[in-house]
Amino acid sequence: AQAESKELTVSAAISLKNAFEEIGRLYQAEQGVKVIFNVGASGDLLRQIAGGAPADVFASAAQKDMDEADRQGLIVSATRTDMAVNSVVLIVPAGAKTSVKSFGGLSAAAVKRIAIGNPKTVPAGRYAEEVFNYYRLLPAIRDKLVFAENVRQVLDYVSRGEVDAGVVYATDAAARPEEAKIAATAPEVSHKPVIYPIAVVKGTKNETPARAFIAFVMSPEGQKILHKYGFRTGK
Amino acid sequence: MGLQVRLKKKLNGFSLDSDWETGNELTVLFGFSGAGKSMTLQLIAGLLEPDEGRVVLEGTVYYDSATGVDVPPQSRPFGYVFQDLALFPHMTVIGNIIYGAPAVPKHDKMDRARDMVRSFKLAGLEDRYPHEISGGQRQRVAFARALIRQPRALLLDEPFSALDHPLRLGMRQFLRELRTDFNIPVVLVTHDLSEALMLADTMIVYSHGRIMQKGAPDAVMNNPVNDEVKLLVGSSAPEL
Amino acid sequence: MGLQVRLKKKLNGFSLDSDWETGNELTVLFGFSGAGKSMTLQLIAGLLEPDEGRVVLEGTVYYDSATGVDVPPQSRPFGYVFQDLALFPHMTVIGNIIYGAPAVPKHDKMDRARDMVRSFKLAGLEDRYPHEISGGQRQRVAFARALIRQPRALLLDEPFSALDHPLRLGMRQFLRELRTDFNIPVVLVTHDLSEALMLADTMIVYSHGRIMQKGAPDAVMNNPVNDEVKLLVGSSAPEL
């Protein structure tokens, strides 16, 4: 860890924060390059990069934003890799009286409010909609839906008992087990896979360490950490 | 009955100590600039709290440091014309005058205000704002505003200083009539000796916060108690 | 040379039309309340723009509607004592006085200010704020503030109205000395006839925005041109 005082800036979806920070520490120890994480909503990160933000790596929570980055020529297409998969889960408040046990249970009259991400802006919201469609629930529950501006807000609503249920990622649910419990996990067929892509930002001066970072994330070591935080990895 | 005043107040090196009473007559406070005349009026009106003393009007105690009575200024029935007028800049002439009569019934207000406008020769200026009238006109508005609610005593701090001679004579006449009509105590601060001589029943001469002399105006004129008073009242005729 | 003034101004129903000149002497503007005296001074100082006219001091044109000259008030060398004083409430007595001398070199300022404090009998009040001094004291501060920069002409709007008699005499004396020392035009507005008689070289009588009469004070006194002027100057002796 000498000579190179280089810093690598990784713009990452906020749901990756904890896992990436651990990966970053290891990477730094091994490669001697300091990693700084710029966490936020994937869409905002994309807009920053489009505006010329000096990010080296972009890790998105959805293919859509990465596709858009690709389309605008903001990333080095060849470096784009799918690094992790998340699951979509239904959560309910830990001490909930209404016993929702499955997605189907959402149509029960006792369930008054269901929080999901805003499908327009939040990928998790789009997945939730797909799951509802899969179960043909949407017409029955449309009036119960509350749109949150990010997954974390859904989690807040559920853990404070302001809504009766919510749809989030498995990794989010894992962050607050005392307050929100998982009632059901959506089957893989019910929605498009929740894939987290990663790529090197075009024009970066740190392309070599950037590629190395991606490689490190994809290495067994990196994948193990992602797995530890609730992501599914491998094929 | 009248007005009894006993006041002590120390402020920033200046100390006021005065004690006098007056019936339903006109008392002129006369004295050097900075002698404590305006402060006396402020203490009577309740805008400044005395360190010690007593203010009684018509048997009603408005302030008494001994018993702890301290009626707030808004409940003291004095009509007060301030030396610096303090007209409300956001109200017209007529607005200022009407504002002086909060307790007067609505339908009376306008009549009285019109009377005031006539008495104080303010006709035509009703809808002007204070900054749109002359200094003497402003002074008359302040007087009218203080008078309209028919106060039970008048405190006048140099109310005629900015008036021309004929107007001043008219106002003095008006004040004399007022006194006979209303029969209330009037306290008038003035630096004009001829005014004092013409109007005062009693003249109280202030110097450095103390009362030097008190008496009928010609008594004071003819027998000043000391050189200070002599200096103050000594030269009433125009000198060249 | 002196001061030449020709001014026309219509404002809200009031119309001023005056035309006079004066040498390096003292001119008293005398007249009814609301006659246009203060407005004349404001027009001279450039605080109000005339509809038409000309202001010339010592040969320098400060305003001329014909040629479009209009020097802003901050560049006109008048010392102006306002009828309502306009002391700066956030400055002390000495601060107000010093503020009047922006162009005076630093080391001179303090000396001059101390002179002013002495001349105007304000010793001991230097660090008070305007609301902490008496009406007459405020008036003297305003005068001192206008004088400290040694203006090339003085505009005084009833500068002695709140002073006691001895002080007023002293101030008149001071003003006379000032005039001989500085040799500048002084325009004094007053309602006090004895003051006018004592001080004026020329007396200009205003009524309703017009000049009624102009001349030496005793000439005006003894030969008033009409009843109005007679009324105004008619009763100089104290009457009872």
Added chain:
Amino acid sequence: MDESVFFSIRLSLQVAAVATALIVLTGLPVAYMLARKDFRGREVLDVICTIPLVLPPTVTGYYLIILFGRNGFIGKYLYALTGWSIMFTWYAAVLASYVVALPLLIKIARAAMESVDRSLVNASYTLGHSELSTALRVILPLAKRGIVAGTVLSFARAMGEFGATLMLAGNLPGKTDTMPLAIYSLAGSGEWSQAHGMVLLLTLLSGIFLYIANRYSRRII
């Protein structure tokens, strides 16, 4: 114009207007107290009134949920008594805007009221006017420029309130999606041309409102 856009406009104006009215009604007495009463803890109260300005609105929103949510400290009693919760209603948007914009009015009105000439207040008292009458007819009108500025800023802030509203009122299309929420949705989903349009609309609308407020307040002084 799209009906949902129209709804957002109406809702935004309604929320901002109601919040501003409440702010003026409750903020002026507080500002008056701060300006003219000498009580223990006055400056502390002032600081507390200013704090919502410092917190990121989302955080404010979170705390509002803790207070007023169905299971919140206050909200739970309300819910137990009435079966009603403010969450996800347009009242919540009003509450959020209120809390976030109130400091503006209070601080500005206080400063303006403190600048009113003491001698005019005294004059009013000696004319027999009560403290209330003096406050309403002398202090308030003379502090008007400040109060108008404070009201305008509060209204603008309420119009633009976003973070706390989002938390408390949710984003229920056709129920609680004020213009800022709608703009955020559009921008966040990359529908930039519509987002720009909406921003332009919000800007214009607020601009017109502010312009009228400026003009009007100038005339009545």
Added chain:
Amino acid sequence: MDESVFFSIRLSLQVAAVATALIVLTGLPVAYMLARKDFRGREVLDVICTIPLVLPPTVTGYYLIILFGRNGFIGKYLYALTGWSIMFTWYAAVLASYVVALPLLIKIARAAMESVDRSLVNASYTLGHSELSTALRVILPLAKRGIVAGTVLSFARAMGEFGATLMLAGNLPGKTDTMPLAIYSLAGSGEWSQAHGMVLLLTLLSGIFLYIANRYSRRII
């Protein structure tokens, strides 16, 4: 205390202080113009100055990127000339706070300056003081309460600025993560107890600052 928390505190104070200083320096002249000059488009300028208050900060942030980003309308020339871009630097946080908090000072200072007694300004002129000298020594001090209130509000707003900062400055630990951003990161990753601690800290710190500002400004009037 955690070193990164310490960094956030220092950065927040630094950003808010610099932004507030710039706001006062540039805002006062604008407020003065608005208050005392009669020019075409005066009220329009006033409205424009208020607009950033109406927009959701994130949207303001988008627009700032469009203007000042490396590929932005202004930013691209800057980048071409100097090879430097403001994005992801702490200067960007200053810029964001500046834009978002500036309206507060301008509006409040304008109202305060307009309330200054015309006759005192005239008095200053007749004493030979230039317009600048009069502005600095008469108008400014007499409008002080309003200016202080505006400055305090701007500082508070700058301390709490989040949305626009996030867009323009990013959220880089040890570089641009002001306290509000740090709170966002903590809350976003579920570290609530730390987030609450940070909020408490931000509240306390701002409270102390505001308290001192209140006290101090009261004393020097």
